[in-house]
Amino acid sequence: MKKNYTRTKPPEIDRRKFLTSLGWTGVGLSTLIASIGNLLYLKPAIDYGPPTLLRVGKPEDFKEGIKEIFETERVAVIRDKKGFAAISLTCTHLGCTIRTSEMGFECPCHGSQFDNDGFVTGGPAPKTLDWYQVAIAPNGELEIDKSIKITPGTYFKV
């Protein structure tokens, strides 16, 4: 009596291969999860910087056509016929603090120029200055939220 066992591959090895790759998958996945955890830990979660909400005074305090500069907060508040705007004073080129000029704003670092609405008129800056959201706080003061950026050119009507 002869039995013919024909196996192309010994099954033990297949199982071993399977378990090995399963093991490696486990190691890989746990490494991945651990790295994601570590990265999340390092991601700045709490903003320890200056507060993003700031109240700048009653709307009546602002004169039309004058750029009110809040230096430490790096924001300019503008009153226009169209309403109020809060424009960031951080240069979109490489992050210097910009200052007002006759034409609007200019950056001392590498000479970028912006018009009164923060649109680039010259220099290396690649994009328009940030516009922050303006609202009226319950006490009637203007409130600027630096964490919310809005489309440049949208004035806030009181």
Added chain:
Amino acid sequence: MREIDTKQVFTKDANKTYGLMELVKGTKPTVGLQPDDMVFTWPHLLIRELVLFVVVTAFLLVSAFFFDAPLEEIANPNHPPNPAKAPWYFLGLQELVSYSAFIGGVLVPTFIVVILMLVPFIDRKKIGIGKWFAKERSFANGIFLTFLIIMLILIIVGTYFRGPNWEFVIPWETGGLH
């Protein structure tokens, strides 16, 4: 005669005066080719390292006594200096950034690092090794030299020829060397 276990690759022999140190792949032992070229690390290399150490330390100490490391006023986020410059080794990139932020800030640095990593896989021919500016390699050397010179020029321009508003200045005319 003692029997030798043929299954063992390295037989144990009481009279053996050598041991297996390491296995090296290759067609020839590096020491074998020119035995006369090899000298002992102790003292030939060590004495050179010691001398270099003394020279470097002395040089730094002397410079430290004569030249103070710069220290400007305390950081003030409201008043950027004009112009504001990155550390000198990034000034080449900053120079490029003032033309195009994307090219200078992203494309060029990524390109440089990737190409540097790939250099030994692009140029693999074993010619001109062990000799400065070997004639056989003048093409590769030429490219690399050009690259170094361009970076150097950009850094020099960024460091000395850029004044207020990032405008081009001639340092010896404005006395603006800093």
Added chain:
Amino acid sequence: MKIKDELINLNQQKQKGWFKQFWSNLYRSIFRYGKIPQDAEGQSYAVFNNLFLHIHPVKVSRHSLKFSYTFGLGIIAAILFLILTFTGVWLMFYYFPSATEAYNRMLDLRSSVDFGFVLRNVHKWAAEAMVVVVILHMARVFFTGGYKPPREFNWMIGVVLLLLTLGLSFTGYLLPWDQLAFWAITVGTSIAGYAPIIGEPLRKFLLGGDTVGQEALIRFYVLHVVILPGLMVIFMAIHFWRIRKDGGLSHPSENEPTKKGNSR
């Protein structure tokens, strides 16, 4: 000296006074093979029985010792790193990574602390020199064809070392918290911010916020004194080890013969 003789020597020491014998035993327990080695055996043992010397091979080729071949640039880079570690740790005794304190500490180092200015100046100039020297070392490796097989991997390790050197220099730049530091880092991190997709997150990650401030200072500090130097040590160890495993420095004898004959 053969080991057998060595043992006989030890036995004979019984006749010495107790202190001399103790001293000799102590010395032998540390340095097993005599004083300054004079013969080939001693010179070999001196290298491979010493942890610090063991990063060297026992023998090196004359060609690689020629100053005009390497200009000692790799060694100088390593020496500068040692000096930077030493002076850096010393500076840490006075430095304080706080946006309100850091600058004052720099002033104190300059005016009040004895030799404070020396440590700060040496640290600063060594750091600048290291960037230059590492770039020059890379140039010398390129111009002498030192990256060709089998040294491809060591060249890549070298590129990592270059990036680490730049990273150490850049993170250190912020620590004095003066105008130069603040704006150089503002500008430098903004350049990174231009990378597509990862740029802005990377910038926030480095700064720990939107702008350079206290959070950025503490992050740069940790990178500068722990993480980057740690990585540097690891990669330098691989770099040196690979030099040995690749058969020492590149050598003209590795050239393949060309049609015109061996280009040695």
